Amino acid sequence: xxxxxxxxxxxxxxxxxxxxxxxxxxxxxxxxxxxxxxxxxxxxxxxxxxxxxxxxxxxxxxxxxxxxxxxxxxxxxxxxxxxxxxxxxxxxxxxxxxxxxxxxxxxxxxxxxxxxxxxxxxxxxxxxxxxxxxxxxxxxxxxxxxxxxxxxxxxxxxxxxxxxxxxxxxxxxxxxxxxxxxxxxxxxxxxxxxxxxxxxxxxxxxxxxxxxxxxxxxxxxxxxxxxxxxxxxxxxxxxxxxxxxxxxxxxxxxxxxxxxxxxxxxxxxxxxxxxxxxxxxxxxxxxxxxxxxxxxxxxxxxxxxxxxxxxxxxxxxxxxxxxxxxxxxxxxxxxxxxxxxxxxxxxxxxxxxxxxxxxxxxxxxxxxxxxxxxxxxxxxxxxxxxxxxxxxxxxxxxxxxxxxxxxxxxxxxxxxxxxxxxxxxxxxxxxxxxxxxxxxxxxxxxxxxxxxxxxxxxxxxxxxxxxxxxxxxxxxxxxxxxxxxxxxxxxxxxxxxxxxxxxxxxxxxxxxxxxxxxxxxxxxxxxxxxxxxxxxxxxxxxxxxxxxxxxxxxxxxxxxxxxxxxxxxxxxxxxxxxxxxxxxxxxxxxxxxxxxxxxxxxxxxxxxxxxxxxxxxxxxxxxxxxxxxxxxxxxxxxxxxxxxxxxxxxxxxxxxxxxxxxxxxxxxxxxxxxxxxxxxxxxxxxxxxxxxxxxxxxxxxxxxxxxxxxxxxxxxxxxxxxxxxxxxxxxxxxxxxxxxxxxxxxxxxxxxxxxxxxxxxxxxxxxxxxxxxxxxxxxxxxxxxxxxxx
DNA sequence: GATGCTTTAGAGTCT
DNA sequence: CTAAAGCATC
Numbered sequence: 106x107x108x109x110x111x112x113x114x115x116x117x118x119x120x121x122x123x124x125x126x127x128x129x130x131x132x133x134x135x136x137x138x139x140x141x142x143x144x145x146x147x148x149x150x151x152x153x154x155x156x157x158x159x160x161x162x163x164x165x166x167x168x169x170x171x172x173x174x175x176x177x178x179x180x181x182x183x184x185x186x187x188x189x190x191x192x193x194x195x196x197x198x199x200x201x202x203x204x205x206x207x208x209x210x211x212x213x214x215x216x217x218x219x220x221x222x223x224x225x226x227x228x229x230x231x232x233x234x235x236x237x238x239x240x241x242x243x244x245x246x247x248x249x250x251x252x253x254x255x256x257x258x259x260x261x262x263x264x265x266x267x268x269x270x271x272x273x274x275x276x277x278x279x280x281x282x283x284x285x286x287x288x289x290x291x292x293x294x295x296x297x298x299x300x301x302x303x304x305x306x307x308x309x310x311x312x313x314x315x316x317x318x319x320x321x322x323x324x325x326x327x328x329x330x331x332x333x334x335x336x337x338x339x340x341x342x343x344x345x346x347x348x349x350x351x352x353x354x355x356x357x358x359x360x361x362x363x364x365x366x367x368x369x370x371x372x373x374x375x376x377x378x379x380x381x382x383x384x385x386x387x388x389x390x391x392x393x394x395x396x397x398x399x400x401x402x403x404x405x406x407x408x409x410x411x412x413x414x415x416x417x418x419x420x421x422x423x424x425x426x427x428x429x430x431x432x433x434x435x436x437x438x439x440x441x442x443x444x445x446x447x448x449x450x451x452x453x454x455x456x457x458x459x460x461x462x463x464x465x466x467x468x469x470x471x472x473x474x475x476x477x478x479x480x481x482x483x484x485x486x487x488x489x490x491x492x493x494x495x496x497x498x499x500x501x502x503x504x505x506x507x508x509x510x511x512x513x514x515x516x517x518x519x520x521x522x523x524x525x526x527x528x529x530x531x532x533x534x535x536x537x538x539x540x541x542x543x544x545x546x547x548x549x550x551x552x553x554x555x556x557x558x559x560x561x562x563x564x565x566x567x568x569x570x571x572x573x574x575x576x577x578x579x580x581x582x583x584x585x586x587x588x589x590x591x592x593x594x595x596x597x598x599x600x601x602x603x604x605x606x607x608x609x610x611x612x613x614x615x616x617x618x619x620x621x622x623x624x625x626x627x628x629x630x631x632x633x634x635x636x637x638x639x640x641x642x643x644x645x646x647x648x649x650x651x652x653x654x655x656x657x658x659x660x661x662x663x664x665x666x667x668x669x670x671x672x673x674x675x676x677x678x679x680x681x682x683x684x685x686x687x688x689x690x691x692x693x694x695x696x697x698x699x700x701x702x703x704x705x706x707x708x709x710x711x712x713x714x715x716x717x718x719x720x721x722x723x724x725x726x727x728x729x730x731x732x733x734x735x736x737x738x739x740x741x742x743x744x745x746x747x748x749x750x751x752x753x754x755x756x757x758x759x760x761x762x763x764x765x766x767x768x769x770x771x772x773x774x775x776x777x778x779x780x781x782x783x784x785x786x787x788x789x790x791x792x793x794x795x796x797x798x799x800x801x802x803x804x805x806x807x808x809x810x811x812x813x814x815x816x817x818x819x820x821x822x823x824x825x826x827x828x829x830x831x832x833x834x835x836x837x838x839x840x841x842x843x844x845x846x847x848x849x850x851x852x853x854x855x856x857x858x859x860x861x862x863x864x865x866x867x868x869x870x871x872x873x874x875x876x877x878x879x880x881x882x883x884x885x886x887x888x889x890x891x892x893x894x895x
Numbered sequence: 896g897a898t899g900c901t902t903t904a905g906a907g908t909c910t
Numbered sequence: 911c912t913a914a915a916g917c918a919t920c
Contacts, residue, residue: 164910165910166910220910221910222910223910252910253909253910328909328910329910331910332910403908404908404909404910406907406908406909407908407909407910514907514908515906515907515908516906516907516908517906517907520911537908537909574896574897576896576897577896578896578897579896580896581896612896613896695910696910697910698909698910699909700909714907714908714909715908716907716908716909717908717909738907738908739907740907750908754908775911776906777905777906777911777912896920897919897920898918898919898920899917899918899919899920900916900917900918900919901915901916901917901918902914902915902916902917903913903914903915903916904912904913904914904915905911905912905913905914
């Protein structure tokens with residue numbers, strides 16, 4: 106059995122590549138994950154590469170997990186063949202388990218597969234104490250990882266307290282963004298000051314300098330530091346650089362188009378050991394293998410730069426033409442979508458100017474037309490989408506809710522969708538938005554654990570010092586903080602000093618002493634108790650759980666359930682990581698994304714942003730809110746480069762669909778629950794080939810155009826049941842009713858009226874109705890609350 | 896120091 | 911409309 110079996114020609118060339126550089130330009134659905142996985146299996150199983158010498162970067166933790174599972178299976182299959190001469194599936198369950206366990210122990214456990222952040226956080230756990238900072242800052246291996254809200258807390262404190270700047274002019278959020286941006290470009294405060302001259306630049310640089318100092322004082326790193334610090338460490342410390350460069354002989358990067366400068370620097374340092382890539386030719390038994398698609402670059406807001414991908418051939422490759430090159434392979438055959446869907450995707454992306462020349466070739470049949478629906482507002486849109494999903498579900502026995510996805514530009518759009526889905530009793534899951542680990546109760550308990558690992562973590566200490574309430578108020582905290590600052594100690598050192606507490610705290614002293622005792626007691630368990638037990642202990646011994654139980658509200662009950670879920674998460678972590686330490690669990694919690702936890706087992710419609718949908722596929726995709734200013738976003742309307750990124754995002758969304766694609770837009774949208782805003786159809790709709798689309802393609806930049814049907818023909822269509830009353834909606838179709846011009850009807854809100862026009866054809870039509878005392882109203886007869894009148 | 900009320904600002908995408 | 915922040919009162 107070979108790892109090259111079942112691959113097409115281009116895939117085989119990619120997988121079979123051994124040493125040296127290789128760029129795989131892989132269009133959507135062209136089997137790039139397969140190529141990556143098979144290549145790793147091939148390196149290990151065929152070329153005998155030591156698993157510990159591999160570094161593979163994936164875009165999500167979930168992708169990393171799936172890749173490991175896939176590898177385990179591939180290698181176990183190979184082992185079954187060589188050991189027993191028969192396929193894995195034919196062996197007894199016990200033999201299969203044994204083989205897989207052996208592969209896990211000898212290979213999978215040794216692999217460094219993960220996101221940039223997870224991998225380099227891991228590297229820092231080894232070597233961060235060897236880092237010499239230009240400003241003399243230091244960190245230890247017990248460092249905390251701060252998420253966006255922790256980081257924001259710190260920035261806010263610095264801007265308002267330390268610098269005394271006006272929070273109106275220096276919004277903490279914006280300052281934080283500027284700092285993050287600088288870090289992503291690889292700039293330290295001095296460089297930021299050079300790049301952004303002027304008074305404001307100076308002040309932001311100053312905030313950045315203090316923010317760095319504050320992080321170090323907390324022995325904490327933010328997300329950006331997890332990449333920036335390793336770059337600086339590897340650049341400045343030759344011994345460390347030599348070790349990692351020597352260790353990782355084969356570096357693989359997925360989604361290379363979404364790499365930023367810092368990540369690129371990391372790859373370069375590991376691959377060339379610090380030499381300029383153009384000068385590096387000592388490949389020996391070493392390779393760099395990157396996979397990406399410039400058309401799917403959608404993360405420029407966090408400094409991703411797809412010109413890095415486009416520059417690969419000049420950096421590492423042979424610089425030969427596309428026809429002659431030996432360092433690039435293009436995967437252009439799409440195995441995912443119907444020809445119609447691909448035709449739409451290709452036509453859309455052709456409107457972009459900055460691209461690598463590449464077409465997606467269809468390998469599947471034509472499929473159904475794409476449907477474009479215009480709706481009155483976001484509620485009507487949600488109803489239309491749900492209606493469409495119900496019709497499909499009823500019509501196709503093999504199609505399940507889990508095969509359907511609703512994609513949108515912004516998280517806030519999920520709400521209208523959710524309401525409709527609830528109304529119709531359809532199971533769904535929202536991916537993204539509020540992360541599990543961002544919930545208050547989860548962050549509280551994790552803050553206790555972070556404090557146990559890293560007593561310098563004052564942000565975490567302040568979070569839980571009075572949670573649950575111990576009678577420690579603002580005044581006391583201020584007094585203790587001042588004292589700590591003057592002494593140059595972390596706050597914990599003061600809190601943990603019984604005498605200091607008694608002298609400083611007055612009547613809050615009791616609570617503080619209790620707290621210190623609690624932390625000390627928990628701290629004694631940290632070495633030998635597994636993370637799940639520590640989570641449980643924190644919940645119980647801190648009184649957190651007791652308080653939730655006393656409260657007894659539905660909300661408290663919900664929080665209690667979430668905490669139980671946290672225990673489960675810790676158990677799962679221990680299962681997946683045998684020597685799982687508390688530090689490791691905390692890191693995985695900090696770096697987990699909501700998409701990582703989405704399980705594919707449950708049969709539910711998936712709701713998520715277009716960004717979160719990257720890398721996924723669904724038989725049915727509904728792409729909603731195609732309106733100027735929403736998608737493309739209003740921030741991109743004036744900026745051609747930003748508009749191209751929005752178009753790529755749309756391209757990503759379209760290419761998620763395997764069988765059916767539904768696009769919708771509303772003519773009015775409510776913002777902040779308040780006023781209604783008229784909306785103009787998205788320019789992207791007008792860029793789709795009309796022959797692939799059913800329904801009307803609105804011309805962008807103006808009101809939508811409707812083709813009026815000849816009224817003497819095609820004037821009768823099926824009518825579906827109107828809005829349901831109960832959640833358990835009727836499955837069966839109501840007896841079909843045909844609408845025609847002149848028909849009289851009753852509308853729940855507008856009263857009696859008669860139909861003046863019919864628009865569209867086939868399944869999807871709209872009717873224009875004249876009600877008494879108002880202008881013509883265009884309705885979707887399948888959704889509007891209408892009843893026929895005799 | 897805690898609690899409850901009123902006001903205000905706010906949502907673009909994510910590790 | 912919602913979350914956070916500000917303010918008044920116990």
